[in-house]
Amino acid sequence: MADSILVAMSGGVDSSVAAAILVERGERVVxxxxxxxxxxxxxxxxxxxxxxxxxxxxxxxxxxxxxxxxVFDVEKExxxxxxxxxxxxxxxxxxxxxxxxxxxxxxxxDLVRRxxxxxxxxxxxxxxxxVVRHDGTPLLARAGDDxxxxxxxxxxxxxxxxxRLHLPIGDLRKPAVRDxxxxxxxxxxxxxxxxxxxxxPDNDYAGVLRRYLGDDHPALLPGSFVTEDGEPCGxxxxxxxxTVGQRKGLPGGYPEPMFxxxxxxEPKEVVIGPREALATSALVAGAAxxxxxxxxxxxxxxxxxxxxxxxxxxxxxxxxxxxxxLELLLPQDAVTPGQSAVLYRDDVVVGGGVIHSAGPAAxxxxxxxxxxxxxRASLPSSxxxxxxxxxxxxx
Amino acid sequence: xxxxxxxxxAASSPLRPEVWQxxxxxxxxxxxxxxxxxxxxxxxxxxxxxxxxxxxxAVGAARGEVFFTAGGTASDNVAILGFARRRxxxxxxxxxxxxxHKAVLxxxxxxxxxxxxxxxxxxDEHGQVEPASLDAILESAAGRPTLVSIMWANNEVxxxxxxxxxxxxxxxxxxxxxxxxxxxxxxxDMRRDTAPVDMLTATAHKLxxxxxxxxxxxxxxxxxxxxxxxxxxxxxxxxGTQNPVGAVGFARAVQLCVAERTSHIPHFVxxxxxxxxxxxxxxxxxxxxxxxxxxxxxxxxxxxxxxxDQATLLVALDMAGVAVSSGSACSSGTASGSHVLNAMGxxxxxxxxxxxxxxxxxTSDEEVRIAGDAVISAVASARTAFAN
Numbered sequence: 048m049a050d051s052i053l054v055a056m057s058g059g060v061d062s063s064v065a066a067a068i069l070v071e072r073g074e075r076v077v078x079x080x081x082x083x084x085x086x087x088x089x090x091x092x093x094x095x096x097x098x099x100x101x102x103x104x105x106x107x108x109x110x111x112x113x114x115x116x117x118v119f120d121v122e123k124e125x126x127x128x129x130x131x132x133x134x135x136x137x138x139x140x141x142x143x144x145x146x147x148x149x150x151x152x153x154x155x156x157d158l159v160r161r162x163x164x165x166x167x168x169x170x171x172x173x174x175x176x177x178v179v180r181h182d183g184t185p186l187l188a189r190a191g192d193d194x195x196x197x198x199x200x201x202x203x204x205x206x207x208x209x210x211r212l213h214l215p216i217g218d219l220r221k222p223a224v225r226d227x228x229x230x231x232x233x234x235x236x237x238x239x240x241x242x243x244x245x246x247x248p249d250n251d252y253a254g255v256l257r258r259y260l261g262d263d264h265p266a267l268l269p270g271s272f273v274t275e276d277g278e279p280c281g282x283x284x285x286x287x288x289x290t291v292g293q294r295k296g297l298p299g300g301y302p303e304p305m306f307x308x309x310x311x312x313e314p315k316e317v318v319i320g321p322r323e324a325l326a327t328s329a330l331v332a333g334a335a336x337x338x339x340x341x342x343x344x345x346x347x348x349x350x351x352x353x354x355x356x357x358x359x360x361x362x363x364x365x366x367x368x369x370x371x372x373l374e375l376l377l378p379q380d381a382v383t384p385g386q387s388a389v390l391y392r393d394d395v396v397v398g399g400g401v402i403h404s405a406g407p408a409a410x411x412x413x414x415x416x417x418x419x420x421x422x423r424a425s426l427p428s429s430x431x432x433x434x435x436x437x438x439x440x441x442x
Numbered sequence: 443x444x445x446x447x448x449x450x451x452a453a454s455s456p457l458r459p460e461v462w463q464x465x466x467x468x469x470x471x472x473x474x475x476x477x478x479x480x481x482x483x484x485x486x487x488x489x490x491x492x493x494x495x496x497x498x499x500a501v502g503a504a505r506g507e508v509f510f511t512a513g514g515t516a517s518d519n520v521a522i523l524g525f526a527r528r529r530x531x532x533x534x535x536x537x538x539x540x541x542x543h544k545a546v547l548x549x550x551x552x553x554x555x556x557x558x559x560x561x562x563x564x565x566d567e568h569g570q571v572e573p574a575s576l577d578a579i580l581e582s583a584a585g586r587p588t589l590v591s592i593m594w595a596n597n598e599v600x601x602x603x604x605x606x607x608x609x610x611x612x613x614x615x616x617x618x619x620x621x622x623x624x625x626x627x628x629x630x631d632m633r634r635d636t637a638p639v640d641m642l643t644a645t646a647h648k649l650x651x652x653x654x655x656x657x658x659x660x661x662x663x664x665x666x667x668x669x670x671x672x673x674x675x676x677x678x679x680x681x682g683t684q685n686p687v688g689a690v691g692f693a694r695a696v697q698l699c700v701a702e703r704t705s706h707i708p709h710f711v712x713x714x715x716x717x718x719x720x721x722x723x724x725x726x727x728x729x730x731x732x733x734x735x736x737x738x739x740x741x742x743x744x745x746x747x748x749x750x751d752q753a754t755l756l757v758a759l760d761m762a763g764v765a766v767s768s769g770s771a772c773s774s775g776t777a778s779g780s781h782v783l784n785a786m787g788x789x790x791x792x793x794x795x796x797x798x799x800x801x802x803x804x805t806s807d808e809e810v811r812i813a814g815d816a817v818i819s820a821v822a823s824a825r826t827a828f829a830n
Contacts, residue, residue: 117757
């Protein structure tokens with residue numbers, strides 16, 4: 048198996064075609080599906096995992112391609128590293144991206160671990176992103192189809208994975224992927240695209256939070272809307288239902304549309320204000336990960352602060368082992384704590400971090416004492432000082 | 443597929459050439475609706491009834507006591523829920539064992555939601571039900587309608603229960619006895635005069651017959667409530683258009699299995715035991731599941747390997763061209779999920795791997811030897827993986 052490639056197959060069309068392309072290239076391919084959680088909420092004898100549609104589809108595709116397929120049960124790891132983080136981030140008033148967390152801590156790590164144990168030299172996934180080589184050094188670059196580009200979710204993967212990572216559909220556009228699936232006769236060819244977080248059925252994330260936090264958690268209890276001046280202006284039904292930049296569900300009666308500016312968990316306040324108050328020209332990010340040699344303060348890079356948002360120019364004002372501060376050369380709306388700030392140099396992903404706050408930070412937050420190795424982390428901390436928060440985020 | 447060594451007959455045993463030949467021979471005469479009044483329907487029915495008769499003979503039952511169903515799970519559900527639902531007013535009691543197939547355990551749990559009571563007997567480390575524990579439960583339940591359901595042979599580890607003794611206890615205490623005999627059917631002697639069970643579940647595809655047809659052999663007067671409605675086929679026990687071609691395949695498979703018993707069983711036992719001895723010698727820490735049971739399925743060997751990664755092991759064997767399983771057929775491939783091993787007090791530690799190898803009529807010594815090599819080398823690599 049020394050020359051074979053372990054392909055993560057979710058049962059969706061993208062990873063199905065990724066596997067198919069490698070098979071057509073004549074590679075020795077092994078398919079693997081990570082079983083990350085159980086749809087069934089009823090623990091006990093009735094609990095069934097192997098009936099999950101994604102697993103069945105991945106198996107069918109593997110059979111069609113004539114490759115072995117295996118299912119890894121990573122439910123425990125996924126719960127510890129992704130779901131727990133998702134829940135505690137919302138509880139702390141932030142808006143996490145579980146896919147970033149999964150790619151950074153579960154998916155690629157588990158895939159590499161299995162590849163090693165099977166003696167597979169490389170791994171592959173069906174992400175829309177590319178691995179390019181510059182003077183022999185592998186770099187992560189944006190997809191050929193910019194609208195499908197998924198590098199925003201991939202900045203946190205361990206850098207050394209790049210040396211053995213294949214992204215077979217990174218140059219393709221979605222219609223071409225579907226065409227390929229139909230041509231090969233894959234059962235997944237016309238599967239509708241999923242826009243949901245995989246463990247949040249029907250997009251009911253408040254339901255997931257209720258299940259994990261309990262109905263009486265402060266994040267789900269009523270609290271006040273307040274203006275920027277701290278003036279109460281209505282009641283909300285739980286700050287975890289809001290995200291910075293959100294417009295829906297806010298009190299009316301203002302001459303202009305109002306947006307969520309900030310979430311303050313301690314007093315259970317959701318701060319609202321007009322659009323112009325959303326704009327910021329700086330941000331602080333923690334939990335940094337670099338996929339090239341780390342940049343230096345003063346470097347001008349592109350940054351993307353939300354999935355699907357344009358890449359905008361920025362200047363690094365400081366850069367430590369665990370975090371960085373950016374000056375946004377064009378002010379951006381709704382810099383949202385918990386989302387990612389991904390840095391690009393042209394097409395190449397330099398690295399990224401988890402947005403801690405808009406605006407400049409106190410000095411101590413990037414001090415070496417705040418550094419800790421990246422491993423499974425779970426927030427929250429009741430101590431909300433900046434330094435502690437960033438350290439917690441990355442410990 | 444041709445190059446695979448298939449040692450997963452306990453999951454499904456491929457259709458035997460003699461079986462599909464028998465099925466092919468009745469195409470044109472049996473592939474009609476057996477309930478139709480015309481000659482074609484009558485012809486199909488005649489063939490269906492002959493198949494029923496052949497299967498009845500294998501267990502010493504009357505033809506009218508064999509009901510065709512969709513398979514083992516359907517038969518288990520009809521037996522358990524059919525018994526309970528007929529007697530709900532009298533607060534029926536179901537007694538079963540912790541190592542049963544989910545078709546029995548989950549049907550019994552459903553019956554408790556409908557008003558029945560359930561007692562689940564523990565098993566010892568070899569998966570055996572202690573007959574005295576059954577006696578004790580039944581003694582305290584005297585006077586209530588009671589069904590005991592204990593599987594003949596376990597699908598994951600191969601333990602054979604002391605069915606004659608358990609049936610005797612049940613009957614002495616006035617209870618009825620059902621056995622899920624899916625695994626041992628055809629291979630073990632299940633004639634009524636040895637073990638007079640009241641109901642017995644069997645399915646064709648475990649012995650080289652077609653998937654999708656099973657039987658519930660049910661003594662007259664047992665009294666079962668149907669689970670599905672809309673016809674009177676199988677005397678209302680399992681309504682729906684019958685499957686005469688499948689029944690012919692099932693009957694042929696049973697006949698072959700019974701006829702070959704004296705030659706195949708010693709061969710299975712020899713292959714099983716020499717493989718077990720080899721594993722014990724070459725794989726440190728390996729455990730033979732149910733190794734100390736009074737009786738075990740001759741064609742099944744289940745081993746436990748501590749400190750070994752299950753998924754890695756199974757895929758390495760898959761890639762080596764050896765088809766085995768970790769227990770029951772579940773693609774999630776986790777050993778810790780086995781309720782059977784849990785009931786036996788085994789395999790609770792992390793990275794406890796299970797390999798179940800099960801033989802069929804075509805299995806050769808050479809295949810078992812190659813599979814043995816593959817398991818030994820796969821364990822070595824999966825253990826390295828675990829160590830990392």
